[in-house]
Amino acid sequence: MNNEQFQSFLDRHGADLGRWPEAERAAAERLIASDRQARQAFEAARRLDAALARHLQAQATDAAAAARVLTQLGGELPRQKMPLWRLPVVLLNWQFAPAWPRLAALGACAVIGFAIGITGLDRRIDRLDGQSAAASSAGIGPLVFEPEELTGARP
Amino acid sequence: MDDSDEALMARVARGDERAFRELARRHVPAMLGLARRILGNATDAEDVAQEAMLRVWTHAPRWQPLALLRTWLSRVVVNLCLDRKRRAAWVELEAAGEIVDPAPLAGESAEAAERERLLAAAIADLPARQRAAIVLSYTEGMSNAQVAEILDTTVSAVETLLVRGKQNLRRTLATVIDGDKEK
Numbered sequence: 076m077n078n079e080q081f082q083s084f085l086d087r088h089g090a091d092l093g094r095w096p097e098a099e100r101a102a103a104e105r106l107i108a109s110d111r112q113a114r115q116a117f118e119a120a121r122r123l124d125a126a127l128a129r130h131l132q133a134q135a136t137d138a139a140a141a142a143r144v145l146t147q148l149g150g151e152l153p154r155q156k157m158p159l160w161r162l163p164v165v166l167l168n169w170q171f172a173p174a175w176p177r178l179a180a181l182g183a184c185a186v187i188g189f190a191i192g193i194t195g196l197d198r199r200i201d202r203l204d205g206q207s208a209a210a211s212s213a214g215i216g217p218l219v220f221e222p223e224e225l226t227g228a229r230p
Numbered sequence: 231m232d233d234s235d236e237a238l239m240a241r242v243a244r245g246d247e248r249a250f251r252e253l254a255r256r257h258v259p260a261m262l263g264l265a266r267r268i269l270g271n272a273t274d275a276e277d278v279a280q281e282a283m284l285r286v287w288t289h290a291p292r293w294q295p296l297a298l299l300r301t302w303l304s305r306v307v308v309n310l311c312l313d314r315k316r317r318a319a320w321v322e323l324e325a326a327g328e329i330v331d332p333a334p335l336a337g338e339s340a341e342a343a344e345r346e347r348l349l350a351a352a353i354a355d356l357p358a359r360q361r362a363a364i365v366l367s368y369t370e371g372m373s374n375a376q377v378a379e380i381l382d383t384t385v386s387a388v389e390t391l392l393v394r395g396k397q398n399l400r401r402t403l404a405t406v407i408d409g410d411k412e413k
Contacts, residue, residue: 086393087374089367123399124368130349131369134267141259144280148254155245156288 076102078112090120235299242290250290254283257300261307267365268311270354278314282306297379304370305380308362315358352402360395363388 076084081103088095092103106113233252241249258279265282266275285306286293293302353361359381366377378388 083393086396087389094373119400123396123403126349126403127353127364127368127399130346130353131267131365134263138259140272140276141262144258144262144276144283145251145254147280148258148283149251152247152250152287153284154288155243155291157291 076106078106078110078116081106081113082116085116085120090117090124236295239286239290239293239295239299242287243293250287253286253299257303258283260300261303264304264365264370265307265311267369268308268358268362269314270350274314278307278310281310301376301379304366305382308366308380309382312358312362349403352399355402356395356398360391360398363391364395367392 076099084095084099084103092100095103107117235253235256238249238253242253261282262275262279265278266272269275269278282303286303353364356364362381363377366372366380367374370376372380374385374388374392378385381388381391
């Protein structure tokens with residue numbers, strides 16, 4: 076490890092060698108012991124670390140500011156955003172109590188309709204529809220296609 | 231009853247306001263401190279902490295416990311701070327001086343007070359992401375991997391931020407660091 080690499084490691088991991096990767100720690104300790112420039116860089120990094128830690132820790136949060144934020148959060152909260160994959164769960168948890176009679180009526184109608192279709196109770200209605208259609212077409216035909224009595228012209 | 235963060239979040243996801251207020255009471259002070267160190271401004275920090283907690287409430291039903299709540303919350307706070315920094319200009323030098331707690335400086339010499347002021351100004355002058363990386367590394371005691379997770383980047387990118395940030399600080403603070411040496 077040379078001095079440039081040592082400075083780079085100091086910047087990346089700080090002057091606390093305990094936070095360095097194991098592989099580089101031993102090389103750094105050897106460099107500090109043997110090289111004056113490395114020792115100076117190490118001392119400068121320690122002073123910078125101490126100044127930063129002292130300064131940043133001094134900006135501790137005051138209790139009054141935290142209390143103000145908590146008071147603001149104590150008011151009415153906005154609506155939560157619901158993901159689509161939770162919709163089935165929401166529907167299962169839905170309170171249907173007031174609508175139960177209507178739902179029961181709807182279900183009964185569906186069951187009755189299904190039973191009529193399956194048992195063939197609707198066949199007679201089909202047949203009646205067919206007969207009435209034939210009768211109506213026979214009645215209209217002569218009026219539409221017969222030649223006119225006076226001129227003999229066909230429509 | 232399980233009162234871990236994850237259990238509280240599960241209750242918040244079901245719309246439990248009491249669980250949300252317990253989470254807020256637990257995390258607001260730390261998130262406020264983090265925002266204040268990154269922004270260098272107490273008022274903005276309060277806004278960010280409040281907004282971050284409201285996001286916890288609104289997004290709780292979508293939250294997946296893939297990471298610790300504290301890590302996720304820190305990421306929300308850092309992103310809100312970076313957004314705010316992108317929108318607004320950096321804190322003025324005078325304002326940066328005001329964020330230093332005056333209590334420990336009261337009995338010290340004017341020279342020490344001046345050193346602290348220069349330090350505050352130098353940190354305030356750092357680009358936002360460099361400053362965020364340094365704050366997370368020095369005050370939250372996080373490893374570079376944890377910082378990378380919060381900044382949503384790679385470990386090597388975090389290390390680059392730290393190297394550049396410290397180079398900037400060394401350039402600006404040569405006299406301050408030397409002053410500490412002489413003490």
